[in-house]
Amino acid sequence: xxxxxxxxxxxxxxxxxxxxxxxxxxxxxxxxxxxxxxxxxxxxxxxxxxxxxxxxxxxxxxxxxxxxxxxxxxxxxxxxxxxxxxxxxxxxxxxxxxxxxxxxxxxxxxxxxxxx
Numbered sequence: 001x002x003x004x005x006x007x008x009x010x011x012x013x014x015x016x017x018x019x020x021x022x023x024x025x026x027x028x029x030x031x032x033x034x035x036x037x038x039x040x041x042x043x044x045x046x047x048x049x050x051x052x053x054x055x056x057x058x059x060x061x062x063x064x065x066x067x068x069x070x071x072x073x074x075x076x077x078x079x080x081x082x083x084x085x086x087x088x089x090x091x092x093x094x095x096x097x098x099x100x101x102x103x104x105x106x107x108x109x110x111x112x113x114x115x116x
Contacts, residue, residue, distance in 0.1 A: 003069050007033070010062035011053075017041060019050045030055045076113040083109045 004010065008028060011020050017039045023032045035052050038045040053061075072078055084106065085093065094102045 003073070004062060004065045007058055007062065010058050010065060013065050014053060014058075014061055015050050019048055020052075030058070076115055079113040080109050083112070 004013075006028065007030065011033075019036055019039050021034050021036050022028050023034055033052065035048050035050060037048060039048045040046075084090070090102060090106075093105055097105075
């Protein structure tokens with residue numbers, strides 16, 4: 001999944017279900033954003049209980065989901081997580097080379113992706 005970047009990316013994370021629509025799907029701008037009158041919940045159509053968020057609220061939510069995505073996918077932590085040996089391999093490294101040998105192995109990845 002790519003980094004959230006659109007108003008729709010924020011809207012789908014604000015509430016579940018199809019609670020919003022656009023008057024022009026090719027031009028998904030705030031001016032074209034509308035609430036659906038009804039929405040499906042547990043197989044039934046109910047009146048939409050949500051109100052239209054402000055453009056500022058949508059931008060705040062988009063920033064929030066982008067930050068969460070960045071922490072999961074672009075941070076030093078996620079980069080390290082992708083490169084560290086499996087837990088099984090790390091335990092094997094400790095068994096055969098001791099903790100100091102394991103630390104040397106892990107240090108390569110830590111040095112490659114330093115904090116901040």
